Amino acid sequence: MSLEDHSTDAVLSVRDLSVSFATRQGVVRAVDGLSFDVGAKEVLGIVGESGSGKSVAMYSMLGLVRDANVSISGSVLFEGREILGLSDTDMQSVRGGEVGMIFQDPMTALTPVYTVGWQIVEQLRAHNEMTKKAAYQRAAELLAEVGIPDPKSRVNHYPHEFSGGMRQRVVIAMALSCNPKLLIADEPTTALDVTTQAQILELMGRLQATHGSSIVIITHDMGVIAEIAHRVVVMYAGRPAEIGPEIDVVRSARHPYTWGLLGAVPRADVKSRRLVTIPGNAVSPLEVPTGCAFAPRCQYRMDICEQRPPLRGAHDHLDACWLSDEQRLAIRSTATVRGVS
């Protein structure tokens, strides 16, 4: 896979996206050279620690970053159309109409003074010519689809009358209301308990199959990735560390950071004394090294890591690391890092 040119059949094709903020303490590069593709009906997971730039990347693509000190560069094609730099008015028809978004905290995601039906209808009528009656009907249908019982009467209920999990379902229904080609989910299950988490993920998977939309799911949890993603982008300090099919990345991860992330997942089937943690702390966005961003924390660092490694690899599985395949094999056979087989 070449990341030089845009992929022509991808729903979303991102090349060299960089987002930086001018702050009093200096320039903060929240996203630095991110490139990936999302195919049709595909679920792409973007995983990384807090502060890795994963949310900022997606928000900036859709013009949701309202800071006056931001500068965004790169190229983002949505269904072949460049959306970076679109005017706000043009962006408004893309948002909600062609790209749906789900956010992290369902408790505060909905306007408290309007019924959920009203809010779904608002989105429907913003992008489609519909009578109010038809829109309310569609809203009830959507609520049924996401598994809310008694949708016809619940349509007239206020957000505070729903539990957290139910509210997230409403948000999902709303995001899917205009049949978007792409759904972006920013940590959709982080604020929910484990059982509800599983339910929501399962719902998203089911809806994705029915509606045929692609999903970009942002998370810090490798477990979520393993559950639902087809492909993965691992981000560190605003840069892509590793990209590839989920199976490949999980089973034969290439980047030491990914090894750390995978090792940090508690596993019931493996007897362990302690959870593996990645030594050190996440790098401050003001002090990202010029070379490999992960080098300061990497136990395999070499001299060449002073230079920033390019994102490259075979087939579909890319990584940004100077380690050669032989070196990786050697590490795997001797290391006691868990989760890497």
Next chain:
Amino acid sequence: MVSLGVLLFMVAVTLLAPVYAHDIAHSNPFASNLQGRIKIGGHYRSVMPANTQGLGLGVTPIGPTWHFSTYFLGADELGRDVFARILYGGRVTLLIGFSSGLICIAVATVLGMLAGYFGRATDWIISRLLDIVWAFPIYLLAISLSVILVTSGLDLGIIHIGAGSLLLPILIIASVYVPYVARPVRGIVFSLKERDFIQAAIASGASDWRILRKEIWPNVAPSVIVFFPLMVALNILTESALSILGIGVQPPQASWGTIINDGLQLLYTRPWVAIAPGICIVVVCVALNILGDGVRDAFDPRAKLRGSI
């Protein structure tokens, strides 16, 4: 910061009032000066010259001379130097404003903290008390108290406060605004109580007094400090309203409010007597409000995080 400078300037200027009156203007702003004569530019002029216009009856005080050392803003109906009176009046107004602000906030903070922290019975009693004081429209409560107390003084056995004492307006204005500050403080303490670090302190066996002093107070202090400039401005405005109605500061004392009152008789002939103290009040209150806003913005950490996504 400009506003702080303005405020300090006003305070300094008013404190220097006696200096001005004695050394520069050589006038006594509290004694009538109906027969006086002043020297301007080499000529002597009467402070209360006879009317030449209209029916030619009576006298009209001299208007602003715009000479810094004599009757800068003219005379009032008793021949007194208005500018000097404004300087003296400023001391009274500012004194009342700051001290009643201080008392109000002190009392309100204590009440709010007690009600919020101890809850239940203590809270019920204090809240009902606050409700009652608050339900009384501010002006009406201040007016009611002032009417009775100011004209005849307070005589409660051990406590004697004379009718003309400044303490009366100070206390009345302070007490009237206590609920305004106490309610928010109580609310803050309520939500603080639920926070983990308070629970931890209680669990570790700290005494109530210690918790109030070391944990609650530092978290309440910023909000209280923000209130202070605003309360002073509010109190100054209330004092001037009461003085205009005759139930605030009593003669022989003067405040900006009383000077405005004096100036109303002369409004169309010598408007500066009423205009000048009003402008002083506006300037001080604007400065206080801007200062209050600045303090609030400085203390509110959330304000800095605004605006990105």
Next chain:
Amino acid sequence: MLRFTIKRLASAVLVMFTISVLVFLIFFATPGVNPAARIAGRSASPQVLANVAKEFGLNRPLPIRYGLMMYHLFIKQDLSSYVNIGDRIIPQITAAAPITLSLIFGAVVIWLLVGVSAGVIAAKNKGKFIDPLVMFFGIAAISIPVYWLGQMVLLVTQGGLHTSIFAWAPNGGYVSLTQSPWQWALHLLFPWLTLASLYAGIYARVLRGELINNMNEDYIRTARAKGLSERRILYRHALRCSMISIVSLFGLDVGVLVGGAALLTEVVFGLPGVGFLTYQGLQNLDLPLIMGCVMYGAFFVVLASAVVDVLYAYIDPRIRVVA
């Protein structure tokens, strides 16, 4: 909802009662103050003083005195001003009420229009030049003593410029609506503007603060993600949520004003409303009149406070569940 309303009204009645007791105590039981002299007003003859002592049971226990006072005030309604002998209090107040209401009505319209627009404009243009400009005017508006402002307005319209630009401006006074609507409005124009200025400043500042806070809430981000226009987001989402606190503020302000808190404005412009009546009572130390006016005023504040609480529950659906 109904239970909540009833409970709220019951508290209001309790507070009213307490206020009446408080007023009574202040005026008639403050130690060191002679009640008979107070009721009789200044320069009363010994005969009048004796009558007063008898009628108000000043030699009898406090609760009886309280009861008698309330009786005279409300039920027999024959409590009359001892200074203007024979002028009954209650009818005076009811005659003055419509004038106060006229003043408040116009001022409310103006201050809501100006205050809300200013607040929205300032919030929309946050950080740009017009924002601090509007806010400065807001601060100035709340720093000006209303009474003084009224005097300045009169000075301008009735003073030197009266012959030229402001010849049409009347010199205070009130013309009833039924007599001449045009004159009614003309006479009230400057009083409206003067009274409205203070509140417009307050509301502009409060609304700006609320709007800016609400624009940073998560649900605004959701609304943007839905593809709604910024305009719709500001007015339909942020403003709607900000109005909640404005409504409660508004209810209390109107309540206080109806009760006669605009007395300074009424006095300056010579409008014989309830505030003016209170002022006259103060000038003459006419205690029965003052008491009547204070009770009247307190009643409206308490009522407004209760109405606002009920309305609040109606507007903010989250409160309804709790109530």
